[in-house]
Amino acid sequence: MIHVILGPPTAGKSTHVREHAKPGDIRVDFDDIANLITGMDPANHTHDKYVSTVVRAARRTLISRLLEAPPDDRDVWIIHSSPGPTQLLEYEKAGAELTTIDPGKDVVMKRIKTERPAAMQAVAGKWYDTRTPKRSTTEKGLGWRHQQQRDRLLRAHKDGTPCWWCGKPMYRDKARNPDGRALAADHTKARATHGTRHLADRLLHSTCNSQRQAGDHDDQRPALKTPTTTSAGFKW
Structure with a gap:
């Protein structure tokens, strides 16, 4: 099974994966990849432009490969805050289970102030601004x-x-x-x-x-x- 976890910064996506994934499952997390290749602390959430560009490319390749040939002996957990329409279609075609983690805008903004760089406030604001009232397959009500x-x-x-x-x-x-x-x-x-x-x-x-x-x-x-x-x- 492929699980795609969506949500704004600090929503608890990584925590959700840690609580539900079992040892041996494949996890695709932007921050984890960036911190691995730069030797930074696992809790780090600040990455320069070059690292971010490289990691985005690596993540695209990983996701593409996993969707084309998913493993049959373990689950895949992909943290993808806000995938575009094309990426969503690819997830749906692969039969992925999409779950949105959203504790609410007020909670997210308060967490960002104490846990993340200030620039993340704009990212979170955009995430909420682009959400539509209509419930889609990406929003299963599991908030x-x-x-x-x-x-x-x-x-x-x-x-x-x-x-x-x-x-x-x-x-x-x-x-x-x-x-x-x-x-x-x-x-x-x-x-x-x-x-x-x-x-x-x-x-x-x-x-x-x-x-x-x-x-x-x-x-x-x-x-x-x-x-x-x-x-x-x-x-x-």
Whole structure:
């Protein structure tokens, strides 16, 4: 699966990837590449014009290659703040999952003042100015409101509860989950068919959530085909 993470500066895109990607997954992050080739601190976000030009070219090549021949044994995570129409079309053709991380303009601007160069305020302002009211495939509604709901579900979660999709146990600690990822918030009533007003109402393994998609094949989910034995010896 190819995941493309969109959003303004300081939205939490890199944090999202760290929380959801598993060891061995491929990550394409502008800052990571720039800091690697210049030997700068990983937390650095300031790059001169020459480095920025080189990294943009390298990132284009990486993304193009990954879209043409995605790996079948690991996921790909691409941080791309604001891709253009042509790039979006390429992502869509490749079947990428696009997620927008946006805690809100006020939060972003406050973070930039304390964490990033002042020039990033203009970048963030442009990001918000160019957004359109219409919800597109790049805006799946998985923003700040969704993250808050996921946090509520996690607080109420009991470790070991079986995943509705695969039947295997779910844990807050992503290292204990079968896919090695953090749990994802899922909508019983798929947003694609029931609209975007519904909040997520359960947790699934991240991979199971991706496999479920719009829920068209819920009747074929693995949990219905493979009985799972609990610690008490019961099968369900």
